[in-house]
Amino acid sequence: MSGCARQAGITSQAGYAVDTRHPAPSHSSRVHHLVLHYTDADEAESLTILTGPRVSAHYLLPRPARHHRGQPLVYRLVEESRRAWHAGDSAWAGRRHLNDTSIGIEIVNPGPDRSFAALEAGEAVRWAPFPDAQIAALIALLRDLIARHDIAATDILSHAEVAPTRKIDPGPAFPWRRLFAAGIGTWPDVARIARHRQALADRPPSLATLQRALAAWGYAVTPSGRLDAETRGALRAFQMRYRPADHDGEADLDTAARLWALLEQYRPEALAALDDRDSER
Known part of the structure; x- marks a missing residue:
């Protein structure tokens, strides 16, 4: 038998070997926050932007909702173990630079019909709705992420909440109360x-x-x-x-x-x- 044969629990890397036979039980997820965005673009443009060199997110929810073998389809663009570039200059509850500790979820939605400056000026703005099927897919995704990363209800956030002087997404048309009814996030009694x-x-x-x-x-x-x-x-x-x-x-x-x-x-x-x-x- 070759001396380089793989031994159970030991794998060879470039110049060293890794022994995984003694896993430690004392650990937790690095993910503390889920940050929700809208793309302000259609699906094709959203994919182009989010797979380009400047910004990214872990997940993208298409509109209209797509299905694969009877289940809603969600794009995973970045592995959860990796740092996506979605929140930018951000803060919540004493933590800063939330890209380090969050999963970013982009939802395909055109957003408002006016600019951020128009909103700042108090002008009337119309907001695009979020289709029911798209939100149903989001709820399924969030439930999975919450369970796997043990995310607190108070750490399911909008981009606007973590960067309020720069961002407004996912906007007032986003159905936070529906998410709360599904057991996700917070809502005042x-x-x-x-x-x-x-x-x-x-x-x-x-x-x-x-x-x-x-x-x-x-x-x-x-x-x-x-x-x-x-x-x-x-x-x-x-x-x-x-x-x-x-x-x-x-x-x-x-x-x-x-x-x-x-x-x-x-x-x-x-x-x-x-x-x-x-x-x-």
């Missing part, structure tokens, strides 16, 4: 919203307190007491997801009530700290 709306109406939070609440939820916002670009962007991203009918980026009572409700549901320790600090004013 109606009774909690009503209770916090009443409490905050009696004692409105300062802008600095609202900024601290946005930061506690995950946004990279500095409590400056000014409605600066990062705060307005975070408010707009938050509203697009949790109040899609009105996403003007203004700091209003209803937005605060939804934010407080989410903190109570998913980050109660952060809400308690926020309330303790606010009571010292």
Whole structure:
């Protein structure tokens, strides 16, 4: 028998051999976040862009939905173990450069009929819908990724949430509430919203307190007491997801009530700290 024969559990590489017979049980996935985008292009152009030299994503969901042997087809463009270039300058809950810790999912969708500048100027914008079959395929993909990487509900994010001064995708037409009904992501409880709306109406939070609440939820916002670009962007991203009918980026009572409700549901320790600090004013 040749001395170079492969031994069970040992494989030869270029100049060394790897012994895999002693696997360690102490490990976890490097993936902490799932970041959702729309492509702002059709399928052919999306594939061209995402397989080019400048940007990429792990998955692409076509529109209209395609099927293979009765199952919805999803394009895998980058292996999950590799770093795709989809989030850019990004941050969430104290982590930055989320390309390092995320899986990027692009959804073929033309996006708004106007530019980002038009949205910033408060002009009327029409948003393309997401077909039911495409969202059904997305739900199946997300369930698989969540299970394999143990992704927290609070770490299933929009591109707008992790880069709110630069990005608006997947926009207010994206059905976050449908995903939540399928057991994916977060959504504020109606009774909690009503209770916090009443409490905050009696004692409105300062802008600095609202900024601290946005930061506690995950946004990279500095409590400056000014409605600066990062705060307005975070408010707009938050509203697009949790109040899609009105996403003007203004700091209003209803937005605060939804934010407080989410903190109570998913980050109660952060809400308690926020309330303790606010009571010292």
